[in-house]
Amino acid sequence: MVESMDAGLTTYIQLHDRFPKMHAIFMTSLGDTILPYFENKSQEWVCILEKPVQPSLLLTIIQDRLGKAS
Numbered sequence: 869m870v871e872s873m874d875a876g877l878t879t880y881i882q883l884h885d886r887f888p889k890m891h892a893i894f895m896t897s898l899g900d901t902i903l904p905y906f907e908n909k910s911q912e913w914v915c916i917l918e919k920p921v922q923p924s925l926l927l928t929i930i931q932d933r934l935g936k937a938s
Contacts, residue, residue, distance in 0.1 A: 874905055876894060876896075877902075877905045880892050880894075880914070891914075891915070891933045892914050892915070893915045893916075893917060893926075893929060893930070893933070894914065894915070894916045894917065895917050895918075895919050895921055895926075896916065896917070896918060896919060897918065897919045898918075899918045902916065903916070915929060915933065917929070
């Protein structure tokens with residue numbers, strides 16, 4: 869658990885500014901309540917998963933994202 873609801877997003881923005889093609893997968897127990905924080909962010913680069921996440925689903929998403937990054 870991060871110290872505030874927007875801490876992960878703030879970190880992502882700082883990293884994305886430095887590495888604009890970086891993909892991010894956010895795993896959260898907050899579900900759709902965090903969507904407003906990503907209003908102007910590309911779904912191409914950001915993926916939001918609600919916990920608990922099945923390992924096979926996470927692996928599939930990572931493989932899919934890595935395939936699109938090439």
